[in-house]
Amino acid sequence: MSEVLDSYPQWVDGAWVTIRLTLLGGALALVLALAFGLAGTSRHAAVRALNRVYVEFFRGNATLVLLYWFFYALPLIGLRFATLFAAVLALGLNIGAYGAEVVRGSINAVPKAQHEAAIALNFTPFQRMRRVLLPQAFALMLPPFGNLLIELMKGTAIVSLVGLVDLTRVSKNVQGSTGETVAAFTVALVLYFVIAQVLQLLVRYAERRVDRMLGRGLPARPALDTAGVAGG
Template sequence: MADVLDSYQQWLDGAWVTIKLTLLGGALALGLALIFGLAGTSRHSWVRVLNRVYVEFFRGNATLVLLFWFFYALPLLGLRFTTMFAAILALGLNVGAYGAEVVRGSINAVPKAQYEATVALNFTPYQRMRRVILPQGIALMLPPFGNLIIELMKGTAIVSLVGLVDLTRVSKNIQGSTGQTVAAFSMVLVLYFVIAQILLLFVRYAERRVDRMLGRRPSREPSLGTIAAGAPGAGVGG
């Protein structure tokens, strides 16, 4: 175990590659999810078709196959990417397709009365989305987005197959050089778990911020106002 721990610099370098892939791939996935998720709620059929083409194609292909396509196949067609960029593209495009469905479903889950209220207030379509619909949709998106970013982080393990030295590759390198299989792979299990917990903390922090922005302040004990609002007949004129 001492030999495995003595290789801490390799572990740090590998963890940085994994974190960088997670952050950059997650940023790409989030951007694509918002663009194509909102496209899926459009009133124009041709815009919704763009959503379906993107979602069905990239959700229906394995991330590993996309990675091999970008890294091995495209250079033969004259388009060459760096290993890191190819990995980010594969991860972002795949997870973004799942995220687009999260965005579309969350927007559609906002109560219809909210939309009707914006129409009554004579909001433009842009104002409706930016000021009312999207903020409430984001509150619904965050929990599944948290799951997706953790899945993306775990999916970065495939990049070791194209030469990137991430945590998975480091664990195999150290296992091969020290012969300590249990220690090396136990260490990488712990590191992936720690990174996942850190990501989860950020997601929960974002959820609390959004709840405060929307005026949601959950407490352990129900307030008198909450009890009154939930009482039978509350809010009904006598």
């Protein structure tokens, strides 16, 4: 076990690669989820069709196949990507498809009365979405977004197959050099678990902030004692 722990510089570098992939892939997935999720709520059939094509295609393909496509297939037709960029694309496109459904479902879950109130206030469609619907839908999106981010982090393990030295690759390298199979993969398990817990804490913190912004979870104001006031 000591030989495995003595390789901590490799573990640190591998964890940093995993974290970078998670953050970059998560950022791309968030942008795609918002764009195509909003498209899924459009009144125009052609825009909704774009949502369905993106969601069904990338949700229906394995992330590993997408990674191989970007890394091995596209260079054959002249499109060559850096390894990290290809990995971020594969992860972001796949998770973004699931996120787009989260966005669409969360917006549709906002009570119809909120739509009607915004229309009564003469808000434009853009104002309704930005000031009324999205803030409320965002609170609904956060828990599933947190789950998707953790799934993306775990999915980064596939990048070891195209040469990136992430936690999974480090565990294999350390296992090969020390012969300590159980210890090497146990350290990898623990590090993945720690990263997942940190991500979960960040998501829960974001949930509390959004709840406070929307006035949720605040202590109720004490009721005014009208009888006492009248008697006074």
